[in-house]
Amino acid sequence: MRIGVFVCRCGTNIANTVDTEAVANKALEYPDVTHATDYMYTCSEPGQQEIQQAIKEHALQGIVVAACSPRMHEATFRRAVEKAGLNRYMFEQANIREHCSWISSDIEANTRKAMDLVRMSVEKLRFNQPLFSSYVPINKRVLVIGGGVAGIQAALDCAEGGLDVVMVERESTIGGKMAKLDKTFPTIDCSSCILGPKMVDVAQNDNIHLYAYSEIDSVSGYIGNFKVGIRKKATYVDWDACTGCGLCTEKCPAKKCYDRFNEGLGTTTAINIPFPQAIPKKACIDADYCRYFTKGKCKVCQKLCPTSAIRFEMEDEIVTEEVGAIVVATGYDLFDDSVYGEYGGGHYPDVISAMQYERLLSAAGPTGGHIRRPSDGKAPKDIVWLSCIGSRDASVGRPYCSGICCMYIAKQATMTRDHLPDCNCYVSYMDIRAPGKNYDEFVRRAQEEYGVQYFRGRVGKIYPKGDRLIVQGADTLLGIQIEIEADLVVLATGIEPSDGARGLAEKLRISYDDYGFYMESHPKLRPVETNTAGVYLSGVCQGPKDIPASVGQGSAAAAKVQALFSRDTIETDPQVANVKEIACIGCGKCIDVCPFGAIQWKTLRDGSQKAQVLETVCQGCGLCNATCPPKAIQLQHCTDDQILAEVNALCG
Amino acid sequence: MGSKTEALAKQFEKVFDDLELVIGWETGFDSLHATPAFIRQPSALGRLIWNPFCSHNLSGYLTKTLNATAQEDAKKIGICVKGCDSRSVVALIQEKFISRERLYIAGIPCRGTVDLRRLMRLKPSLKDVNTVHIEGNELAVETARQTHRFPLQDVLLRKCLQCRYPNPVLYDELIGEPLTPRVTEGQAPPFVDKLEAHSLEQRRVFWERELDRCIRCYACRNACPLCVCQDNCILESRMPKWLSQRSGMSEKFFFHMIHAVHLAGRCTECGECERVCPMEIPVALMKEKLNQVVKELLDYEAGLNPETQPPLLTFDPSETGI
Numbered sequence: 001m002r003i004g005v006f007v008c009r010c011g012t013n014i015a016n017t018v019d020t021e022a023v024a025n026k027a028l029e030y031p032d033v034t035h036a037t038d039y040m041y042t043c044s045e046p047g048q049q050e051i052q053q054a055i056k057e058h059a060l061q062g063i064v065v066a067a068c069s070p071r072m073h074e075a076t077f078r079r080a081v082e083k084a085g086l087n088r089y090m091f092e093q094a095n096i097r098e099h100c101s102w103i104s105s106d107i108e109a110n111t112r113k114a115m116d117l118v119r120m121s122v123e124k125l126r127f128n129q130p131l132f133s134s135y136v137p138i139n140k141r142v143l144v145i146g147g148g149v150a151g152i153q154a155a156l157d158c159a160e161g162g163l164d165v166v167m168v169e170r171e172s173t174i175g176g177k178m179a180k181l182d183k184t185f186p187t188i189d190c191s192s193c194i195l196g197p198k199m200v201d202v203a204q205n206d207n208i209h210l211y212a213y214s215e216i217d218s219v220s221g222y223i224g225n226f227k228v229g230i231r232k233k234a235t236y237v238d239w240d241a242c243t244g245c246g247l248c249t250e251k252c253p254a255k256k257c258y259d260r261f262n263e264g265l266g267t268t269t270a271i272n273i274p275f276p277q278a279i280p281k282k283a284c285i286d287a288d289y290c291r292y293f294t295k296g297k298c299k300v301c302q303k304l305c306p307t308s309a310i311r312f313e314m315e316d317e318i319v320t321e322e323v324g325a326i327v328v329a330t331g332y333d334l335f336d337d338s339v340y341g342e343y344g345g346g347h348y349p350d351v352i353s354a355m356q357y358e359r360l361l362s363a364a365g366p367t368g369g370h371i372r373r374p375s376d377g378k379a380p381k382d383i384v385w386l387s388c389i390g391s392r393d394a395s396v397g398r399p400y401c402s403g404i405c406c407m408y409i410a411k412q413a414t415m416t417r418d419h420l421p422d423c424n425c426y427v428s429y430m431d432i433r434a435p436g437k438n439y440d441e442f443v444r445r446a447q448e449e450y451g452v453q454y455f456r457g458r459v460g461k462i463y464p465k466g467d468r469l470i471v472q473g474a475d476t477l478l479g480i481q482i483e484i485e486a487d488l489v490v491l492a493t494g495i496e497p498s499d500g501a502r503g504l505a506e507k508l509r510i511s512y513d514d515y516g517f518y519m520e521s522h523p524k525l526r527p528v529e530t531n532t533a534g535v536y537l538s539g540v541c542q543g544p545k546d547i548p549a550s551v552g553q554g555s556a557a558a559a560k561v562q563a564l565f566s567r568d569t570i571e572t573d574p575q576v577a578n579v580k581e582i583a584c585i586g587c588g589k590c591i592d593v594c595p596f597g598a599i600q601w602k603t604l605r606d607g608s609q610k611a612q613v614l615e616t617v618c619q620g621c622g623l624c625n626a627t628c629p630p631k632a633i634q635l636q637h638c639t640d641d642q643i644l645a646e647v648n649a650l651c652g
Numbered sequence: 653m654g655s656k657t658e659a660l661a662k663q664f665e666k667v668f669d670d671l672e673l674v675i676g677w678e679t680g681f682d683s684l685h686a687t688p689a690f691i692r693q694p695s696a697l698g699r700l701i702w703n704p705f706c707s708h709n710l711s712g713y714l715t716k717t718l719n720a721t722a723q724e725d726a727k728k729i730g731i732c733v734k735g736c737d738s739r740s741v742v743a744l745i746q747e748k749f750i751s752r753e754r755l756y757i758a759g760i761p762c763r764g765t766v767d768l769r770r771l772m773r774l775k776p777s778l779k780d781v782n783t784v785h786i787e788g789n790e791l792a793v794e795t796a797r798q799t800h801r802f803p804l805q806d807v808l809l810r811k812c813l814q815c816r817y818p819n820p821v822l823y824d825e826l827i828g829e830p831l832t833p834r835v836t837e838g839q840a841p842p843f844v845d846k847l848e849a850h851s852l853e854q855r856r857v858f859w860e861r862e863l864d865r866c867i868r869c870y871a872c873r874n875a876c877p878l879c880v881c882q883d884n885c886i887l888e889s890r891m892p893k894w895l896s897q898r899s900g901m902s903e904k905f906f907f908h909m910i911h912a913v914h915l916a917g918r919c920t921e922c923g924e925c926e927r928v929c930p931m932e933i934p935v936a937l938m939k940e941k942l943n944q945v946v947k948e949l950l951d952y953e954a955g956l957n958p959e960t961q962p963p964l965l966t967f968d969p970s971e972t973g974i
Contacts, residue, residue, distance in 0.1 A: 156901035541905060583884045587747060595967045629914050630884040630893050642973050 001126055003037040004060040004120060007096070008042035008067035014101040018391035019111040023066060026115045030122045034058055043073045051077070052084035061086070061127060064121045066094040066114060071522075087130030089607070089637055092121040111337060115649060120631035123649040124332055136616050137188040138224035139324040140565045141166065145216060145504070148176020149547060150539025151329030152198050153554030154219070154561075158327075161562050166321045167202065168230055171260075172213040173278035176331050177201055180261065182361035182369075182548055185411040186442035186575035192277055192364070199279040199335040212280055213248045214366040215500075217318055219507045220597055222617050223534030224324045224570040236285040237271070246280035248301035248310070249273055258287040259366070263356045265374060266366030271301045275364055275367045283309075325564055327557045328508065328518060328530075330498045335390025335398060342461040343386065349375040351462060351489045354385075354408060361415055370421050373488045378469065379420055380487035384471045385409045389495035394596070400515070402494035403544040406433045409492050410443045411507050413452040425452045426484055428459050436456055436546065455482065463490055495544045509619070510535055517543050528556045532619075536560050575637040576618035576623060582611045583632035590624035590633050599624060601634075654761065659827050661697040663758055664730055667693045671756055671798055672726050672727035674711055677706040683781040684768060688713065691948035700766040700828070702732070703784045705792060707765035707809060709922040710739040712877035720750035728754055734762040736811065739920035739955030740775045740877040745822075747918075747965070748882055752822075759823025764804060764812035765793065769932065771807045794880050807955045811923030811936065813843045821956055825916060865931040866904040872925035873911055886910060901931070912938040917964040920955035 005027040009015035018039035027036040035058045041047050042065055054060060063081050067073060070093040078088035096114040104110055140163060144155045147169030166175070178184075181191035202208050211230050218229035231584075234510045252269035259266050259276040270289040273281060283301075291298035292312060302310040303326040338347035338355055344351045350373045352360075363369035373380050387409060391402040406429065413425040432454075434440040446452045459473035471484045477498035505512045510530040511519040519542050528536050535555040539550040564570075577590075578599070586609040591599045596619050602612035611633060613624075624633045631640055664674050673692055679701040680687030686705040687885055688714075689698060703798050722727055733741055738759055744750045763786045771777065771791075783794045791807050793800045805813065818831040835842070847855060870887065887895055887907060895906055904968040911925075919939040926936040946952055950963040 425957055583889070585881050587749070587880055589747070589965050592961065592965050593967045595969070627965070629886065630881040631886050631889065631894070632884065634892065640894065644892065644894065 001032045001061045002034045002059055003030075003125060004031045004051070004058060004535060005030075005033055005037075005064045005066065005122065006042050006047075006056050007036070007038040007053075007114075007118070008047070008065065009038060009040050010059065010067060010097055010101075011041065014067070014097050017101045017105050017107055018096060018109045018114045018180060019107060019198065020066075020114075022111055023114045026164075027064075027118050027123070030119055031260045032062075032070060032126055033444060035060060035124075042067050043076055048076070048080040050056055051080055054225045055081065055084040055086060060089045061545075062092075062125045064092045064094060064125055065123070066096045066118045068097040069093075069095045069099075087132075087488075089131040090125070090128055091126045092128070092558045094118050094641075096120040105198075107597050119439075120646040120649045123645040124642045127639065127645050128637070131636055133571045134615070135571055135636065136224060136568040138565060138570050139226075139322055139570060140164070141321070141323040142325045142327060142561050142565075143168065143226070143228055143323040144327045144329060144331035144538075145425050146176070146453060146498075146539070146541070147171075147174030147202070147210070147212070148329060148331045149178045149195060150331065150541075150550040151176070151327065151553040152195075152200055152202055154327045154329060154536075154538045154558045155208055156198060157555050157558030158201070158561055158613075159205045161558070163207065163561065163565060165208045166228075166323060167208055168214050168216060169210065169212045171274070172282065173280065174202060174210065174212065175275075175277075175279065176549060179275065180263070180355060180362075181358050182363075182365075182449055182649060183411060183415060186436070187248045187341070188411070188414070193277070196277050197558060199277065202569055203279045205447065210280065210319040211319075212282075213284060216429050216504060216507060219326075219509075220617075222320075222596075222619075223532075223564075225616070226323050227228055228321050228323060228326075230319050230321060232317045234287075234292075234311065234316050235282070236312055236314050237283045238309045238311050238314075239280065239282045239308040240343050242305075242610070243307055243449060244273060244278075244281045244283065245306065246273060246283075247306065248283055251302055251304050253299055254289050254291050255299065257286055258338050262359045262366050262469065263353065265352075265356050285310075324534065325561045325563065326508065327538050327554075328496045328504070328510070328541055329543040329554065330501055330504060330537060332495045332540040332544070333470050333498050334493045335396075335402075335496050337389050337493045339396050340389060343389070343459070343489070343491060344469075345389075345460050345491050348462070348464060348469060348489075349373075350487065351491065352491045353491050354405070354412065357412055357490045358408075361412065361419070371416060371649040377570065379486070381417060381470075381488060382424045382486045383413075383427065383488045384484055385413065385428045385490045385492055386471075387427065387492045387494045388490040390496070391492075398494060398496070398515070400544065401433060403433065404546045405438075405494060406431075406443065406493040407439060407546065409490075409576065410434075410446040410452070412490065413609045414446045414450050415451065417446075425440065425450075426486070427452060427454045428471075428473075429455075429456055430458070431455055434546070439454045456624075457482070468500055495540060497541060502542060507553045508532060510536055528560055534564065540625045553643075555589055572616050573620065574615070575635070576615045577613045577622075577635050578615075579611045579613055580632045580634065581610045585630055585632070586627070589627045589629070593623045595621065595623065653685065655701045656699065656828050657881065660702050660732065660758060660760070662700055663672075663825050663827060664691075664700070665694055667730070667756060668697070670728050671730045673718075674700070674730035674732075675710045676700040676730075676758075677702065677708065677710075682779065683770075684778065684909065685727050700732075702760060704766045704786055705768070705784060706732075706734075707927060708739055709734075709737045709865045709877055709924045711737050711922075712745060712875065712924070714741070714755075715744060715880060716876070718881065719961060720754045721748070722756070726754065728756045730756040730758065730760045731762060733820050733823065734760055734765070735815065735817040735819050735821070736920065736922045739817060740922050742822050742958050743878055743918055743920050743953075743962075744880075746960065747880070748961060751956060754822075757820070757823045758825050758827055759820030760807075760827045761819045761829065762812075763818065763922060764808040764815065764834070766807050767809040767927075772803060774806060778909040784822075790923040791800070808876050809923055809927060810934065811921060811926070822958065832876040842940065843937060844944055845933070847937060848941075860901060862933045863900065863904045863908060864882050865933055867931060868899070868904065869904075869908060869930065871928045872928060875924040876915070877922065877924065878915060878920070879911070882941075908938060911937075912942055913934075915919075915939050916942040917950070917952060917962050919943055 006025045007020045024036040024038045084086045094117040144167045158213045217231040221227045245358040248271045254270035259268040271285045289292040359365040455475045457474040457476040500515045538554045598617035677686045678689035791802045
């Protein structure tokens, strides 16, 4: 093989701490290397042209570029060598920037390491084989998981573009957390007034098929051809027959059920429609509270239902949908504020979470939009908000900022001063984070025009005194202890990933961070893609965001899906496992370890059983390769011989 | 002991109509050596023997020379197993190399089998043995002239000295009464612990001294019932090429490491690798160590239950602590 080596200086990024010329000269000593040089910016147009010219002039058969991370420019250089007539897999990239020049200023050591890295790439390249992709058709349907505002936006944008959309929502209605909000910052728009029409659009759009009260059971397949099992949880109501008239919810005798939609403020009935604008507006029985399910008799709803829609015998049902792309928009849950025992959340009735306060503000909430404290229903005279409950606090495992609390505190305090002009509003904050458009102005308005009293500091504890609460803390700007007697305390609970986010990630084979937020493919340049091709992220499931950012990401994910579906076929990655049948002993261990179900049995004409890789399903993880005792199964472009060649280059 | 030999033949006679073959032991080229017997006629069942010389694990033949997976209408294969051998059979069933339906298993509770090399070192002149059996803590060898007695500690195979499974874990018929294990957990530390008590440096010296003798004859691999790659062993593959033919410590060490790692969580500690080693290298120790690790990390012991899946042959994302 005739190999050309190109050492990139990357301006000064590499050249400052690596002697690139020496690396290029050294490379000429390596086996099969017939041409080596260094260059200012190898990734630039002239840099690529130099590679292409060298391929022609020196009849090169393989190329090594020593430059940045392959994650950065591998695709660039593969295209470049392909244009010059080589197979794109006859290229290797040695990372002498992130792995070398950036991590030490010792020029001599860096240069030595760069030489080793180049040598490894050369030795690997000597075992490279041309590889070829195949093409498979794309199923142009998209699955959106989660019916909050981010999922709704993604679904509507996809449907608008003519795509078939399958939406799966865990609750019995779409709308997500936004549907629970009273107003939205910084414009004080009514949340349900701006979300409602979008929810109706979902219901009315012919291209969207909604599975409410359903969850993802299984996911198999690959980009362009996913097969998704959807568990339709038993609602015990035939939704084809239910008209949402609500008669059942009026007459249901089990009236003391936990009201999930109202965050446990007030109660609801066992058969229930969460809120008047619910989509779909269908009743659903909570079997944990229903008298028929708990005590064995009742069936009042069945007797009353004008369309005879009640089905106590209903069971979960699994339906299968085939889609080509998946948008994950599973949103968030709220931090459990009872973790801070000193504040008495969940213990004192008048210490409530911000989402509960939101329900108190809402006209559709349990108090009809009148601010009344839960304990005695009195209008509060003094309210204190505590910020960063489960945010920016490593001691409770939540070191990140939830991003929205500063803003919703300002909104809730402003709204409170509107509703109850005599009510004193106090806010204890660490820092005020208001970086969005018109955000800081909004917070200032709360402080300056609405007279909300902000003090910087941390509250130490809250304890009851009579029917009021004493909030004790420090004002760190004034350097004094403060004590406020309050009627109501609102804990600005932070964001955490949805319950079950990790389990779903395992099914989708996408990664998640320490907290359970899904990992984007690149934090800056690929913020809606995941590392599993064909799976995109939208909204808070990827990290804390407010409504405008979630909606923006929903549209971004839809754009990614549209771009993917603008082609009819998808090119497969040939860097997958491959079975050398003559060495396969048919033990099937690879089949058992494959996390993707990508290996199946194949019967040869002599009746013997061999493993066969479905190359479109294989993700190239290499588990089968590591498990196969005779190493009959090899990962293309990462074969044992290629890795051993690298190891030998380094250690031999 | 004679009674067990007879019971074995009798049992197979009873069921022979359903069998195409019985694999057991018979007397070999002299009275000290047992050898595998392959019996296809009921009239030849009298050749079968059972005594402490029957150390061979016969389960390897099920995969290496016979295709013991289920075939329609095929008759069964009868096989004699000791406790340790039965675990190999279980492992082979787990890995689907043989099917339970195809087997008729005669299980023999075993007090231990003899390491002939140790015995001959104690009594080089030993020959013309009439009977051999275990009495209490002694091996009684009766020759034409006299009965020799040897303490079991001095003559048994190393694996038998730390035997936890004297009784077969899987069988159709048990020949004889179940026995109490020689070693239960927490008792008499196994050989691995003894070796591990030494420093890293001492262990390196130990293994260099031991493995230096390896002639890479691959007898250990060939005797292993769970070395299932047979003619496609990675050690002889040139593509991929993991190992060269160079004769050096690193190559020898690498060979034994590959063998051990391929058996991690699979080895049933039958000790065949060590028994057949012409250079008397304690090669099974490496596998015992790996089994200890698998037990600690994954709470799994190989070859006990045909229904379970060996943990290293699955993918479970919820596995922790690894």
